[in-house]
Amino acid sequence: MTAPQQQAADTGELSAVLARILTEVGPSAGLAGRVADYIPALSAVDPATFGFAATDLTGHTIGVGKWRTPFSIQSVSKVFSLALVLAIEGDQLWRRVGREPSGNPFNSLVQLEHESGIPRNPLINAGALVVTDRLLTLTGDARGAVRDFLRAESGDDRVDFDAAVARSEAEHGDRNAALAHLMASYGNLENPVADVLEHYFWQCSIAMTCGDLALAGSFLARHGVRADGSRLLSRSEAKRVNSVMLTCGAYDAAGEFAYRVGLPGKSGVGGGILAVVPGRYSLCTWSPALDERGNSVAGVAALDHFTTLTGLSVF
Numbered sequence: 001m002t003a004p005q006q007q008a009a010d011t012g013e014l015s016a017v018l019a020r021i022l023t024e025v026g027p028s029a030g031l032a033g034r035v036a037d038y039i040p041a042l043s044a045v046d047p048a049t050f051g052f053a054a055t056d057l058t059g060h061t062i063g064v065g066k067w068r069t070p071f072s073i074q075s076v077s078k079v080f081s082l083a084l085v086l087a088i089e090g091d092q093l094w095r096r097v098g099r100e101p102s103g104n105p106f107n108s109l110v111q112l113e114h115e116s117g118i119p120r121n122p123l124i125n126a127g128a129l130v131v132t133d134r135l136l137t138l139t140g141d142a143r144g145a146v147r148d149f150l151r152a153e154s155g156d157d158r159v160d161f162d163a164a165v166a167r168s169e170a171e172h173g174d175r176n177a178a179l180a181h182l183m184a185s186y187g188n189l190e191n192p193v194a195d196v197l198e199h200y201f202w203q204c205s206i207a208m209t210c211g212d213l214a215l216a217g218s219f220l221a222r223h224g225v226r227a228d229g230s231r232l233l234s235r236s237e238a239k240r241v242n243s244v245m246l247t248c249g250a251y252d253a254a255g256e257f258a259y260r261v262g263l264p265g266k267s268g269v270g271g272g273i274l275a276v277v278p279g280r281y282s283l284c285t286w287s288p289a290l291d292e293r294g295n296s297v298a299g300v301a302a303l304d305h306f307t308t309l310t311g312l313s314v315f
């Protein structure tokens with residue numbers, strides 16, 4: 001087969017897999033789990049929504065269900081701020097944040113006091129606040145850096161902040177404020193707490209579609225190479241981001257996610273999950289009803305189905 005014929009065959013096979021997931025998992029969306037309501041602006045979405053998109057290494061994207069409807073990416077943004085900081089300063093970041101699974105809820109305070117204000121990893125809230133702080137120091141505009149990167153990689157200028165979600169989160173942000181103040185008390189924030197929180201909330205509020213998020217994450221499937229062919233991360237750094245996603249991307253359910261899905265993944269309380277098949281695909285699911293640990297019930301089921309049907313996992 002020529003390369004275009006091979007791509008057409010792969011696309012046909014992938015379309016059939018996505019169609020099957022829509023039929024077999026889509027109807028269960030919203031039957032189990034609950035939409036996040038601790039950020040009130042997130043609670044208005046229909047829990048029965050389901051979307052799934054897949055991007056190949058060339059950026060060719062297909063999807064099923066509501067894959068073209070924007071949603072709040074929330075914690076999925078943590079992957080991008082991490083990648084941007086690593087791209088600028090490499091391993092220096094690891095002096096301020098660890099890379100071990102926390103085994104605790106994403107907004108937990110308990111380990112910080114025992115561990116000198118150094119968060120376990122960059123994908124829990126405390127760790128993401130440190131990464132945002134660093135990105136703010138390095139670029140002067142952390143939220144803008146994340147949004148601009150997502151726009152560039154997806155090729156979609158409609159990717160933007162949702163001011164209502166950002167405000168709602170700030171109004172109900174006591175837990176994140178507590179994390180930030182505790183870390184500041186240990187000297188692990190460089191910028192004023194209020195500035196770090198503001199950039200973090202706005203970065204989490206970014207709204208985009210499954211299709212755009214799969215495109216934006218595809219540099220991780222291409223081992224660090226961006227959509228325009230330039231390199232963001234070295235091959236080794238891309239491996240490390242994927243590894244941290246695998247071990248820490250689903251918080252205290254990271255083990256269960258690895259067991260069921262077998263891919264690096266990052267969830268958000270908006271119901272999105274970005275998952276990576278290194279060297280093959282970037283995947284994004286969206287379904288807003290969450291399990292008690294903050295991961296999309298139908299999203300995890302869809303990714304479990306995807307790797308079972310295709311045999312594509314890192315294991």
Ligand code: DON
Nearest residue numbers: 074075106204267268269294
């Ligand atoms: O800081 C928060 O609580 C939210 N902006 C993001 C949390 C989140 O998405 C955790 N994901 N499962």
